[in-house]
Structure formats: structure tokens, C-alpha cells
Amino acid sequence: MEKKPFLSFFVLSSLLILVLLGFVLPSGVRSLVIQMMIFSIFAMGYDFSFGFTNQCSLGHSIFFGAGAYGAILFILKFKLGVILSLVIGMGIGFLLAVILGLICVRLTEAYFVIVTAIIASVFHLLAMDMTWLTGSDDGLTVTLPTISFGFTELSLYQPMVNYYFVLFFLILTYLVLNKMLKAPLGKIFVSIRENEKRTNFLGYNVFGYKLIAFVVSGVFGALAGGLYALTLRYASADYFSFYWSILPIVWCLIGGLGTLVGCWIGVMLMSLFQYYVSAWFTYYLLVFGILILVILGVSRKGMLGYLLSLRSR
Secondary structure (H helix, E strand, O other), X not given: OOHHHHHHHHHHHHHHHHHHHHHHOOHHHHHHHHHHHHHHHHHHHHHHHHHHHOOOOOOOHHHHHHHHHHHHHXXXXXXXXXXXXXXXXXXXXXXXXXXXXXXXXXXXXXXXXXXXXXXXXXXXXXXXXXXXXXXXXXXXXXXXXXXXXXOOEEOOOOHHHHHHHHHHXXXXXXXXXXXXXHOHHHHHHHHHHHOHHHHHHOOOOHHHHHHXXXXXXXXXXXXXXXXXXXXXXXXXXXXHOOHHHHHHHHHHHHHOOOOOOHHHHHHHHHHHHHHHHHHHOOOHHHHHHHHHHHHHHHOOOHHHHHHHXXXXX
16 A cells, blocks of 8 residues: 555544544543644644744744634624634734744744744733733633524534534645645645755745745644634633643654644644543653653654555555
């Protein structure tokens, strides 16, 4: 079996399982799976930049937090609908990604990591201080309006509706990102990842293509933040914290950089550790850290990358 058919089988089987699970999962587990799907959107967006153009950002909490507050505030302050508020949150993520990309993308790898981390810290401090807008640590809560389709109205307070609402955006995210990577644009991204200097020598505008990857990554980070806030009906300044910049790196490294769907494995493993292993072992992160070292020791391409290499052999 070739690499592409194996990936296609993995994606289709995973999505089919998610579609079916929505009908049978108990409420508590369904909530966990919803969270996993949201984090998978965040991870795929991050992998689009890190896994394909080598941009290891420590500032993606900016987009996650911006998307969350964009979705919440426009419902809370302007009484807009859920979908429109979510789109506005993505728009804010787009604007921030363009501005930050113009500042950071030109930097070399080490400086890129440092500068994005510093800017993210500034945003976190601003979110903590601007209590009148963000609610600081206490955050903001919101009552969600129903989603009207003319012939029917749906409410995200219904667990099944919330589940398939998030699943729809997970599938949409994968289809959009995968379509972009299969286009000539994706081949240029891979060329930049493998040898940036050679790609530049061939006449491609490396800065422009890396900026595109960074902006797309920021938009989907904002989408994940918006979905997370809508699911919890809550947003706080903590969404801008360093924690939300580290998580997507961990997910991508465990699952496999440059695979998009490999991130799903990383998200699933970490979520299971957080919610089940932590219940009986306080220092679960120590065990998880050892697991990461073992996985990366076996394969630097993560779990899915290792499986793909086995299939190739």
C-alpha cells in the first residue's frame, strides 16, 4: 500500500468513526471528543505552517485567543449570530496573522521563535490588563443564540448539534488545507521545507509563500479558538497564555509533522492523558514527557510518520 492510499484510508476511517460516535457516546465522553476535534483543527492549522515551511511559532496563542474573543464579543456586544461571529473571529485572526507575519516571517528560525514568543507574551499581558474588554482571568460568559437555517433552528446547547457543528468544521478544515497542499502551492511549501535557499535560488518568493502559510495557519488557529469559546460559552485572558502556543507543537511532534492528520493522534494521546491518567497519577505530565521522548527517539516524524515509513518499506 502506497503512502497516499494509506493516508486516505486513515482519514476516511477516522472521519467515519467520528460521524458514528456522535450517536452513541455518553455526554461526558462526547464533550471530550468535541474538544479533541477543536484541538485537531488548531493542530492542523499549526502543522500547515510548521510542518511544511519550518515556521515554529511560539505565538499561536494570539490567534487562538483572538478567535475566541472575536466569537464571544460580537455575540455579547452586538447580538450577532453564531456563524457570523465565528467568521469575524477568523477575520481578526487573519488581520493579526498578516501584521505579525510581515514582522516575523523574514526572521531566521531562532529569531522567529523568540520574537513570536515575546509578542504573544505582550498580548497575554494586554488581555490581563484590559479587564473592561476581556474580563481578565475571570473571563466573559455568553448566552448563545440559535442558528437559523430558515426551515429550522439549531442550538449549540444541544450536545448532538454541538458535536456535529464542530465535526463539520473539522472536515472543512482538512479538505481546505489538503486541497491547498495538493495544489502547486503545496509543492512549493515542501520545497521550502526541504531546502529554502535552493527554492529562493530557483526564483520563488520564499518570503511571500511563507507568509501565506503563516496567515492560513493563523486563520485556522482563530477558528479553533472561536469554536472552543462557543463550546464552553466562555473566553478568558488565559487563552493568550504561553500554554496555548506550546500545545500545538506537542501535538504535531507526537503525531507527525507535515502530515496534517498526524496531529489528530497527538491531540488524542494528550487529551486522554489529561483527562484519564491525571485522575490516578498527579504527575501524569512526567509520564507524558517520557512518552514523547520515546516516540521521537523511535521516529522524528512522529507516530504517523513512523507508520508511513513502515508502509513504504
